Amino acid sequence: MECGLAHRGAPGPGGNVSLRTENKPTSTLDVRGTTSHAREMNKFFFVKLVLMALVNAFGLFVLYSSWQVGHWGMLAAMVVLLVVVNWAYFSKRMIAAKFLVPGLVFLCAYQLFTMAYTGYVAFTNYGTGHIGTKEAAIEANLAQNEHRVEGSPAYPLTVVSSDDDELGFAILDDGAVLVGTADSPFEPAPEATASDGSITAVPGYQVLTFDEILQQQEEITTLRVAFADAEQGSIRTQTGSTGFLYQPSLSYDEATGALTDTTTGVVYRDNGEGMFAADDGSTLRVGWRVAVGFDNFTRMFTDARLSGPFLQVLVWTFAFGFLSVATTFFLGLFFAIVFNHPGVRGRKVIRSLLILPYAFPGFLSGLVWAGLLNRKFGFINQVLLGGAEVPWLTDAWLARLSVIGVNLWLGFPYMFLITTGALQAISSDMYEAAKLDGARVWRMFRSITLPLLMISVAPLLIASFAFNFNNFNLIYFVTEGGPNFPGSPIAVGATDILISMVYAVAIESGSTQYGLASAMSILIFIMVGLISWLGFRQTRKLEEVL
Missing domain, CATH: 2.40.430 (Periplasmic binding protein-like II)
Structure with missing residues (x-):
C-alpha cells in the first residue's frame, strides 16, 4: 500500500495547506505453494532422469552381483535403497528428502555399516586361516594336501x-x-x-x-x-x-564331518574353534570363521605375549595425546600473547610465517622430518651436530621425543590461531580493572586470561586430544612405530600408539588378525568417547563457575 501526499488548490482555513492521502493500488505477489517440480517436463527433469537412470543401472548391477554370490543382506539393502531414492526424487512432496537422502546414504555406508561390521568382526576369529565358511575350508584343505x-x-x-x-x-x-x-x-x-x-x-x-x-x-x-x-x-x-x-592325501567323511590323512591315518575333527584338529593338537592350515565371544577383548590382557606390548602401547598413547596437546597449546598460546601486543612490529608478517607448518600436508612433513632425523645421513646429525650419529629414530626414548617434537612443529600453528582469536575476544576493560587493583602480569594471566580462554578453546583441546590419540600418519611416516619391542609376536614398537598397533595386528604382522584388530578399534572408540564426555562435562562446569 502506497500513500501519496498531494497539494489541492489554495491554502485552507487557518492558512494551512490541505493535504489529502490517495490510495494507490499495488501489485500483489503470487505466492505458490511449496511443492516439488519432480515431474515438470523441462530440461532439468530430463537431466534428473538421466542421472536417476545411471543410479538405477548401478543399483541393478549390484543386485545382480549380490544374487550371483548369494549375498542376501546386500541384496535386501540395495532393494530398500533403490526404492527410497526413486521415491524421494520422483515424489512431489518429498522436498527435504531430496537433500537428505545423499548424505544419509553415505552416512550409512561409511559410518553405520563400518561400525556395525567392525562390531561383528570383533566377536569372531576372522583373520588368516579363518576367512571363509567351513565348506570352503574343507575344499581348500583337500586341494592343498x-x-x-x-x-x-x-x-x-x-x-x-x-x-x-x-x-x-x-x-x-x-x-x-x-x-x-x-x-x-x-x-x-x-x-x-x-x-x-x-x-x-x-x-x-x-x-x-x-x-x-x-x-x-x-x-x-x-x-x-x-x-x-x-x-x-x-x-x-x-x-x-x-x-x-x-x-x-585327505579324505572327507560327511557322516562324521572329519578329514582323514590317507597316508598316516590321522583324523582331524572340528575342534569348535574354527579349525580341524587331531587328537595330538596338530591342526590343518585352513579353518573357517566362527564366533568367539569376548575372547578377542580378554586376549589383549590375558595373553602373556600380547598383554605386555599392549599395555606399553596403551600408556604411551595416553602420554602422547596429553603431551601433544599440552606442548602445542602452550607454545601456540605463548606466540599468540606475544604477537597480540600492539607494540610488536610486523605482526601480520610474523603471524603468516608462524602458520606455515600448519599449511603443509602432515604426511609430507612427517617424511621430511624422518629424513632430517636419519642417524647417518640426516641434516640434523650431519650439519647441525657436526657428523654425530644420534639415534633419533632407533632409540626408544629419543624416538618418543622425536615424534613429540615433530608433532609440536605441526600442531602449534593451529593452537596459535585459535588462541589468537580467543584472546582478541577478551575485553581490555578487565585488564584495566585488574591493573588498578595492583595485579601483576602473571596474576592477570592466571585469573583472567587462562580461565576465559579455556571456555572458548576447551572443546577444541578435547578434539585435539582425540585427534592425537589416533594420529596414525605422524607415527607411521616418522618412525613406523619403531624401534620394535624385542620378542613381541606382532610388529609393534616404542612409538606405536593404539591405532598404529591396530594396523600392525591387521596388516603387518605376517598374518592378519581382523577380529583382534576390530576389538582394539572398539576399545579405542570407548576410550576416546569417555575422555571426550568427561572433558565436555568439565567445560560446562567451568562455564557455570565463570
Whole structure:
C-alpha cells in the first residue's frame, strides 16, 4: 500500500495547506505453494532422469552381483535403497528428502555399516586361516594336501586362457585333447588341434606363449584342474609344458564331518574353534570363521605375549595425546600473547610465517622430518651436530621425543590461531580493572586470561586430544612405530600408539588378525568417547563457575 501526499488548490482555513492521502493500488505477489517440480517436463527433469537412470543401472548391477554370490543382506539393502531414492526424487512432496537422502546414504555406508561390521568382526576369529565358511575350508584343505601319484604318466600340457581371462590346462590323454580350468573339470575338446605331441589351438581358448607363461608363473604353478571323476585326481604342472597326476592325501567323511590323512591315518575333527584338529593338537592350515565371544577383548590382557606390548602401547598413547596437546597449546598460546601486543612490529608478517607448518600436508612433513632425523645421513646429525650419529629414530626414548617434537612443529600453528582469536575476544576493560587493583602480569594471566580462554578453546583441546590419540600418519611416516619391542609376536614398537598397533595386528604382522584388530578399534572408540564426555562435562562446569 502506497500513500501519496498531494497539494489541492489554495491554502485552507487557518492558512494551512490541505493535504489529502490517495490510495494507490499495488501489485500483489503470487505466492505458490511449496511443492516439488519432480515431474515438470523441462530440461532439468530430463537431466534428473538421466542421472536417476545411471543410479538405477548401478543399483541393478549390484543386485545382480549380490544374487550371483548369494549375498542376501546386500541384496535386501540395495532393494530398500533403490526404492527410497526413486521415491524421494520422483515424489512431489518429498522436498527435504531430496537433500537428505545423499548424505544419509553415505552416512550409512561409511559410518553405520563400518561400525556395525567392525562390531561383528570383533566377536569372531576372522583373520588368516579363518576367512571363509567351513565348506570352503574343507575344499581348500583337500586341494592343498595333495601328493603326486607315483608311476602315473606325464601328460603333454599346454597352458591356455579362456575368453574371461581364466587360466586353464589343455592336455593330451591317449591322443584326445582335454581342456579345463580351476572351476571347470577336464572335458573333451574334439575341435582342438595338436601337432608333434603339442596342442596348438583350442576353440574358445587362447594358447599362451612362453613369455606369457613366465609372466604368470606363480599362478600357473599353483593351478590345479580336476578330472570329471573327482576320485581320479587333478593335473598340476611345474614347467608349463608337462602335467602330472595329483591326488588328495585327505579324505572327507560327511557322516562324521572329519578329514582323514590317507597316508598316516590321522583324523582331524572340528575342534569348535574354527579349525580341524587331531587328537595330538596338530591342526590343518585352513579353518573357517566362527564366533568367539569376548575372547578377542580378554586376549589383549590375558595373553602373556600380547598383554605386555599392549599395555606399553596403551600408556604411551595416553602420554602422547596429553603431551601433544599440552606442548602445542602452550607454545601456540605463548606466540599468540606475544604477537597480540600492539607494540610488536610486523605482526601480520610474523603471524603468516608462524602458520606455515600448519599449511603443509602432515604426511609430507612427517617424511621430511624422518629424513632430517636419519642417524647417518640426516641434516640434523650431519650439519647441525657436526657428523654425530644420534639415534633419533632407533632409540626408544629419543624416538618418543622425536615424534613429540615433530608433532609440536605441526600442531602449534593451529593452537596459535585459535588462541589468537580467543584472546582478541577478551575485553581490555578487565585488564584495566585488574591493573588498578595492583595485579601483576602473571596474576592477570592466571585469573583472567587462562580461565576465559579455556571456555572458548576447551572443546577444541578435547578434539585435539582425540585427534592425537589416533594420529596414525605422524607415527607411521616418522618412525613406523619403531624401534620394535624385542620378542613381541606382532610388529609393534616404542612409538606405536593404539591405532598404529591396530594396523600392525591387521596388516603387518605376517598374518592378519581382523577380529583382534576390530576389538582394539572398539576399545579405542570407548576410550576416546569417555575422555571426550568427561572433558565436555568439565567445560560446562567451568562455564557455570565463570
